Amino acid sequence: MAVIGAAVDSGTKEVFESLARARSVTSSRLAAVLIRDFIRAEEGNRQQTTDTDLPAAAHIPARAGARTEQVYVRIEPYYYDELGRLAAQRRWYRSAYLANLLYAHIDRRPVLCHDEVNAVRQVARQLADIGRNVNQIARKVNIDPDHADFSTLDFELIRMLLDIETAAVKELVHANLRTWGATDVQ
Template sequence: MAVIGAAVDSETKQVFDAIARSRTLTASRLAATLITDFIQAEQSGTVYTSASTQLPAVKSQQVNAGAKTEQVFVRLEPYYYDELGRLAAGRRWHRSSYLANLLYVHVDNRPVLCHDEINAVRQVARQLADIGRNVNQIAKQLNTSLENAHIAMAYDFELLKMLLDVETVAIKELILANLRGWGVTDVH
């Protein structure tokens, strides 16, 4: 069997160990089951709902800057090790990064974005900044003189509102898709 190690902070390891003990499993066996169930769900295209390994949400704790993380070693059959590699490569991560982020998403119930998703958020942020600059220019023209009020009437504010709504929905959908992609099904 292949072994996967994932670096997590000590609080996450303690929570994970406690959950494993409550299920009379080792941390390694619980992590292997989590990975196996997730990969099977990913391949079948179904939403991840394994009741035996679904971790309860806990509040995200503040991590001290520079705090040492702990390692967890997980044994996987060669097939699942290869599948973990394939899933990690899809996000341009190492296997251990993928595994750690999978655990973070399930424990904290918050998204972990890959490089492509971060770029998508940056693109939307740029578009929103462009819209903000346009609104500032309109406001500046109106503040300089009411003679320029006719310029503001030339802008379609309904279109502007629609563009802002579209960008807001795009961000929300990206975050929800990210969480669903990790197998988190109880998202709001």
């Protein structure tokens, strides 16, 4: 990839970098978009850059206006291998595992891998199914309350199923936090 440089005063550079950060892109990426717009305009194509020209990360607001920073860590080969093994279990890169480990400890919230997200989705589907069944029962009772037969309904069973699903979600969150070593969360 070719590089274009430009000499500007420090004030201009600071303003340009702050505008890029506000869009969650690097100043280089923003400059590339501006150069492409300029070339299109000069060639007679007056179409401006659309949001699709910017990367998906540009649409995600940064936390408290701060951009992410990079950290370099030196570890012994054994720990590097173990980091790779742990990251592979979650289908992540080593750097993603370390970043999520830090997030779990600082925020004290679960950081879910692909399999854990799928487990949460499965529980959500089961709860949605139970909710639809309860809505159908309520609809029938509202249509004809005089002929409603509750003898076939086992409300204790419904409550037990809801309690089981709730407990499953809580255990998933606690198990996730235990794997990160953040066990003091209620």
